[in-house]
Amino acid sequence: MRAARLLQAPSKPEQQLVLSRVSKRNPYVIAEVLLRAAGICESCESPAPFTRVDGRPYLEVHHRIRLADGGDDTVENAIALCPNCHRERHFGAAFSEAGSGTPPEFKSDMTQGDPETGK
Numbered sequence: 001m002r003a004a005r006l007l008q009a010p011s012k013p014e015q016q017l018v019l020s021r022v023s024k025r026n027p028y029v030i031a032e033v034l035l036r037a038a039g040i041c042e043s044c045e046s047p048a049p050f051t052r053v054d055g056r057p058y059l060e061v062h063h064r065i066r067l068a069d070g071g072d073d074t075v076e077n078a079i080a081l082c083p084n085c086h087r088e089r090h091f092g093a094a095f096s097e098a099g100s101g102t103p104p105e106f107k108s109d110m111t112q113g114d115p116e117t118g119k
Ligand SMILES: [Zn+2]
Pocket: 041, 042, 043, 044, 045, 046, 081, 082, 083, 084, 085, 086
């Protein structure tokens, strides 16, 4: 059944043009939060899982109250997270904001292919 469905699916996916509204985030807030975290996830307190090409530890900056929900783009409302903790904030059952399907805002985390500059 699953195997048959796999065989029927086209191997080249159909293309879709996506238009989305994203918040322009303050790069100084991102920089300040990453400095504060100093390479340590501010949720699980593990070190960043890897180093960026430019030598900085890889963490993602998340807003505690989402910008889409009226949260502020400030250092106080932002938290530096490892990728696992960041996904959990958006998709995990432990967080009440999650659980109602894929939050579209998560796409803004991936702005310009860089979650650091996302939500
Ligand atoms: Zn973490």
